[in-house]
Every structure is written in structure tokens, then in C-alpha cells.
Amino acid sequence: MDNYxxxxxxxxVEDEIIILMMMEGMLEDMGCxxxxxxxxxxxxxxxxxxxxxxxxxLDMNLNGNSSSDVADMLVEYHVPFAYSTGNSIHDNRDGFCxxxxxxxxxxxxxFNRVLSALLHDGAMQPxxxxxx
Amino acid sequence: xxxxNMPEAALSKSGPQVAAEAVIDHLGDNCGPFVVAAExxxxxxxxxxxxxxxxxxxxxxxxFLELTGYTRKEVLGQKFNFLLAHAAxxxxxxxxxxxxxxxxxxGVEILYCRKDGTEFWAAVFISPVKDEAGGIVQYxxxxxxxxxxxxxxxxxxxxxxxxxxRVKNTLAxxxxxxxxxxxxxxxxxxxxxxxxxxxxxxSRSHDLLTRGNWKSAGLHxxxxxxxxxxxxxxxxxxxxxxxxxxxxxxxxxxxxxxxGFHELATNAVKYGALSNASGSITVEWSRGKPNLDNDYTLxxxxxxxxxxxxxxxxGFGSGMVKRGLALELGGEINLHYLRNGLVCVMKFxxxxxxxxx
Numbered sequence: 001m002d003n004y005x006x007x008x009x010x011x012x013v014e015d016e017i018i019i020l021m022m023m024e025g026m027l028e029d030m031g032c033x034x035x036x037x038x039x040x041x042x043x044x045x046x047x048x049x050x051x052x053x054x055x056x057x058l059d060m061n062l063n064g065n066s067s068s069d070v071a072d073m074l075v076e077y078h079v080p081f082a083y084s085t086g087n088s089i090h091d092n093r094d095g096f097c098x099x100x101x102x103x104x105x106x107x108x109x110x111f112n113r114v115l116s117a118l119l120h121d122g123a124m125q126p127x128x129x130x131x132x
Numbered sequence: 133x134x135x136x137n138m139p140e141a142a143l144s145k146s147g148p149q150v151a152a153e154a155v156i157d158h159l160g161d162n163c164g165p166f167v168v169a170a171e172x173x174x175x176x177x178x179x180x181x182x183x184x185x186x187x188x189x190x191x192x193x194x195x196f197l198e199l200t201g202y203t204r205k206e207v208l209g210q211k212f213n214f215l216l217a218h219a220a221x222x223x224x225x226x227x228x229x230x231x232x233x234x235x236x237x238x239g240v241e242i243l244y245c246r247k248d249g250t251e252f253w254a255a256v257f258i259s260p261v262k263d264e265a266g267g268i269v270q271y272x273x274x275x276x277x278x279x280x281x282x283x284x285x286x287x288x289x290x291x292x293x294x295x296x297x298r299v300k301n302t303l304a305x306x307x308x309x310x311x312x313x314x315x316x317x318x319x320x321x322x323x324x325x326x327x328x329x330x331x332x333x334x335s336r337s338h339d340l341l342t343r344g345n346w347k348s349a350g351l352h353x354x355x356x357x358x359x360x361x362x363x364x365x366x367x368x369x370x371x372x373x374x375x376x377x378x379x380x381x382x383x384x385x386x387x388x389x390x391x392g393f394h395e396l397a398t399n400a401v402k403y404g405a406l407s408n409a410s411g412s413i414t415v416e417w418s419r420g421k422p423n424l425d426n427d428y429t430l431x432x433x434x435x436x437x438x439x440x441x442x443x444x445x446x447g448f449g450s451g452m453v454k455r456g457l458a459l460e461l462g463g464e465i466n467l468h469y470l471r472n473g474l475v476c477v478m479k480f481x482x483x484x485x486x487x488x489x
């Protein structure tokens with residue numbers, strides 16, 4: 001398998017370790033070597049401001065709080081991202097309805113498909129350097 | 133009641149209104165008890181004049197006035213649709229028209245507006261009142277306030293959404309348990325046992341949370357329940373001691389803590405203090421100086437077991453202990469592989485749930 005994930009850095013923002021560990025495992029199996037994780041809005045925002053990411057997965061709800069501040073930060077730093085959620089109904093907030101959504105539970109094929117779409121989109125976008 | 137208003141009303145009311153009230157008086161004279169019943173029933177009701185444009189209201193009972201907040205004077209002579217929350221709401225207008233025509237089957241639900249501007253849903257039932265020749269002279273309309281019903285529907289919808297969210301998260305948790313077990317190089321037999329034992333741990337945490345209405349769970353209960361299968365099947369009850377306050381944790385934290393402690397116990401059975409006939413485990417926690425950041429200290433101490441080495445690879449169990457417990461406790465986890473056995477020290481602040489009480 002050609003490893004399109006080589007040299008790519010992925011951020012997972014997820015507050016449930018048990019789900020997070022599976023997502024990390026799936027990414028590792030896809031050949032991704034650089035994975036960063038955050039469990040809270042604050043730690044995710046700090047990571048986005050200080051590191052470069054090729055793509056991110058963002059849980060819509062972190063310990064009962066909306067993660068929309070993280071979404072805004074990802075947009076500001078031009079990091080392509082997909083939401084993940086346990087909600088079945090369409091609950092994207094205004095202005096974010098075109099974001100891809102991974103609905104839990106999801107399989108590795110879907111995870112892979114969404115990730116490659118994100119990286120493809122990212123390649124189309126102007127790059128913004130991380131903190132210089 | 134109507135008569136009480138008459139002298140004052142006669143001064144200011146328009147011709148049609150006076151005439152309408154005369155009709156009511158006439159009704160009252162002819163069928164007194166029915167009018168009294170209509171006036172005093174708890175069902176909001178109006179009569180309208182079918183012969184006039186817009187079906188002006190010619191009678192409104194007390195319940196209708198209570199429901200809408202208008203005085204009788206303000207209501208009489210108004211068009212039937214004057215209370216519509218959105219006057220140009222074509223759907224509501226069409227529904228009311230169908231109800232007037234008798235083509236609606238079981239009443240219609242309409243959003244109305246009270247005098248104070250607040251809105252309410254009402255089920256509206258309309259029946260024609262015919263004269264001897266069969267012509268419609270009046271309409272009789274009754275209103276059932278659906279506010280409470282709609283509120284209950286909303287609550288039940290929100291419960292369904294919450295349940296659905298919880299089920300999806302649980303399915304994702306189960307998926308992760310299975311996925312990670314299958315990723316290991318264990319035998320199918322061992323994988324099956326591992327998956328089963330973790331699912332049962334998850335199930336016990338669910339039971340504990342259900343007993344507390346999914347509000348919170350106490351740490352002592354979480355640990356006792358997580359260790360219960362090991363105390364029963366292995367007759368280890370005297371070899372495990374658990375001491376500490378039942379400080380409350382949120383459902384999400386309780387689920388992760390349940391699995392974390394289950395993993396510590398599984399490890400003890402496989403390699404640690406419960407793998408021989410003489411080892412024992414003490415789990416104790418207490419609060420130190422309240423000013424420190426992580427003022428609770430919990431110690432999982434195994435003694436009397438074989439000496440164990442730190443694991444070479446980090447799998448599900450060590451992830452759930454080191455990362456899961458650290459995240460849910462909001463503190464630090466340190467594992468010490470001592471000659472006497474494993475010691476796991478957890479330092480953490482009072483959980484948010486216990487601060488809230």
C-alpha cells in the first residue's frame with residue numbers, strides 16, 4: 001500500500017480515551033507515524049497554535065462542552081478537519097454544514113476515506129505556516 | 133356575566149357587537165343551562181357569526197379569556213383568526229378553513245398568540261351550528277391548550293436524543309474494546325475471554341450508574357464493582373481491601389474509571405498479587421492539604437505477589453490505566469514496579485462532580 005500518510009501529522013481531539021486509542025491504532029495501521037492528541041478545548045487550541053497539522057479530527061462535544069472554539073482555531077490555521085460525534089441527527093452549527101462528519105461508531109475504511117479527502121482538500125488550500 | 137358588561141358595552145360598542153350580544157342573550161334566554169355550562173367549563177370556547185365576513189366572535193367563555201389573556205370586551209367582535217401567532221400563516225389558515233368546512237378529520241393544531249405576546253399551541257375543534265333550514269348560522273369552536281403536551285413531547289424527544297447519543301457512544305466503546313483485542317496477537321480463546329471480561333466490566337459500570345439515575349457514581353462503589361468479579365470467582369475477597377470516601381464522579385468518568393480499575397485487577401490476576409495464593413491488594417485514598425493542586429492521593433498497592441517487570445508493549449490495559457485514569461481523574465498516574473508488587477499512585481483534585489455536591 002502506498003503510504004500517503006508518511007510525513008503527515010494528524011491531530012485527534014477526543015475526550016474518551018477508549019475511542020481515542022482505537023483511532024490512534026487505526027491511524028498507525030494506515031501508516032501514520034505522527035499523531036497528536038488532545039482531550040480538552042484548551043489543550044487542543046494550544047497544540048494548534050504551536051504545531052503544524054495536516055489534518056484533524058474533532059469531537060463535537062468535549063466533556064459536555066461544545067468544541068466550536070477549536071473548530072474556529074482550525075479554520076483560522078487552515079487545518080482541514082472532520083467532526084466526530086455520537087449524535088445521529090445533523091447537528092453541525094451554522095457555517096460548518098459542509099464539514100465531513102464521522103458518526104460513531106465508524107469503521108477504519110470510512111476513517112481512511114475521510115482522512116484522505118481531508119488531506120486532498122488540504123493540498124488544494126493555501127498553506128499557512130505554523131508558528132514561526 | 134355578559135349582562136354585567138352590557139351597560140358599559142352599550143356606550144362604546146359598534147352595532148354588530150351589540151347585535152351579537154343580543155344573539156347571546158337570546159341564546160341564554162332559550163337554553164339557559166347550556167350557556168352557563170359553556171361559560172363555566174374549563175374548555176376554552178367561542179361562538180362565531182358564520183354569516184359575517186371573517187367569522188367574528190360573538191361569545192367567548194371564561195376559560196377562553198384565561199387562555200388568551202384578553203378581556204371579553206377585547207375579544208367580542210374580533211375575527212376568528214385574530215389570535216393567530218402569524219396572521220399570514222397560510223398553512224394554519226388552510227387548516228382552519230378545512231376545519232370550518234368540516235373536511236378536517238380530527239381537529240387542527242394551531243399556534244396562537246396571547247395578549248402578552250407569548251405563543252401557545254392549541255388543538256382547535258370547530259362544529260357548525262345550523263338553523264332550521266340547514267344553513268350554517270354560527271360556528272362553535274373549542275380550544276385545547278397543548279402547551280403541556282408540547283413540553284412533554286419536547287422532553288421525550290430530548291430523552292430519545294440523549295439515549296441515542298449514549299447508545300452510539302457505547303457502541304463505539306464496544307467497537308474499540310473488540311477492535312483492540314483483535315489487534316493483539318493473542319489466541320482466539322484469549323481474545324474472547326478478554327473481550328467478554330471488558331464488556332462485563334462496562335456492563336457493571338452501567339448498572340452502577342443506572343442505580344444512581346445516571347447522575348454520578350461514588351469512587352468506592354466504582355472500585356468495588358470493578359473488582360467484584362475477581363473477589364467472587366477467585367475467592368479473593370479477603371485479599372482485597374478498599375478504603376476511601378465515596379467521592380462522586382460524572383457518568384463519563386465513572387465508566388472510564390470502572391474499566392481502568394478492571395484492567396489493574398486483570399493484570400494482578402495474570403501477573404501480580406492475585407496470580408498466586410498469598411498476595412493481596414489494598415486500595416486506599418484520602419485527601420491531603422486542600423490547598424494543593426492534586427490533593428487526593430489514591431494508592432493501589434499489591435503485596436505478596438511475584439516480582440513483575442514493566443510491560444514491554446503498551447496495550448489496552450496500560451492505556452486505560454495510565455491515560456484513561458489520568459484523564460478522568462484529572463491528575464497524575466505513576467506506576468512503580470517494586471519487588472513486593474505493583475504500586476500505582478494516583479494524585480488528583482476533587483472531582484468537579486463532588487465540588488458541585
